[in-house]
Amino acid sequence: MTAPYPAAATEPEADGPIVLALPKGRILAEAGQLLARAGVEPAPDYADEDSRRLRFPTSDPALDVIRVRPFDVATFVAFGAAQIGICGADVLMEFDYSEIYAPLDLGIGACRVSVAEPRDTAGSDDPQRWSQVRVATKYPNIARRHYAARGIQAEIVHLNGAMELAPGMGLSRLIVDLVQTGSTLKANGLVETEVIAKVTSRLIVNRSALKTRPEAIGAWIARFRAALAGTDKAAA
Template sequence: MSALSSAALVPETKTPLILALPKGRILTECGPLLAAAGIVPAADCLDEDSRRLRFPTDDPMLDVVRVRPFDVATFVAFGAAQIGICGADVLMEFDYPEIYAPLDLRIGGCRVSIAEPVASAAQDDPARWSQVRVATKYPNIARRHFAARGVNADIVHLNGAMELAPGLGLCRLIVDLVQTGSTLKANGLQEVEVIANVTSRLIINRTALKTQPEAIGAWIQRFRMALESLSINASTCT
């Protein structure tokens, strides 16, 4: 019997599904989407000051957990959560085969970009780069991008404060997530190339989709209908 056939025989669980949400900016943007999908979490779920990490919802078969944006994909890939909302940048960085991303939720818009000091950017030509040192929290994205262009990149992995690195001589370039560019500007940096535009995606654990197809499929459909509803409302208001 194939693995898929065996999975089909596993009954739908009576344990609540777990939806992993990212802390920070995207959490706020999730509010209207969750409401449109009919998800009403505990009142403090969207409150960044709350110390709780797991929250019940009005549906006894769905709980919400709130984790760091980079950790959402890991929770879902390893089955700790069956559903999640995750930036495409995180999916690109980790490239977990265990994750299925059926929907672009059209929230959390930003971009993964290359930046360098304004002074050197004025005289630099990215097409002539052959070897560079790059500070980033996206080592895999950066490595793949520069390798595809034939550039030998020495990657310095940082988890934050990327904007300080060029001025302190740690690197020549940074690869970071950019929304408005104001943080770059405040630290004397200039965006010189966009690697990828990013939005948040609905992500699903593939094993959960096989073993609980009705429950997971129903939630995918609810998010799809929520997107359609929000799109219709937005077009009506313009």
């Protein structure tokens, strides 16, 4: 289901700096390299997880950076609090905000949304015979859609972390989670049994901001596109 854009959402600032929402965690370093290729240098403490600041100026006075939780990037952009952002495709799949436009696949943060279950029981039953299944996940919409397409009702146990514990503790039969190397699954006695979607990070844009500030937003899209292409135009 497409997430509606609330009528009371914040309007993008008409003449202030463009705000870029970046995700905390593992993608931040890769995003920093991309920013550098685009000719942008945020304040030094933007990558410091101990910094209490959440909004940072950059070497370009037309751009500020905010650092938020990965799942919140899409929300900040959809509601107009940030005009652009860098967001994993998994988050876009989960929330499906109608006010978000994703013009560029940045090719960073590569991972996948996968199904995993205990090694000891994997393959012991044919999923095509299931009518329902209990799933632990932080992606309830993705999980429901995935199993509904197969005629299976997914009973969701919504967790925000430690998903790998759920099958062994009797919370669920399997999990749907983000997987990068699979080492955490292996350490907890789970195996990856199905890939639902391959994931990379995208440049996302607030549609209203694109309409009200087309030159400014369009210029940033062009700079990121040039950075991806490795051209000197990125810092122009």
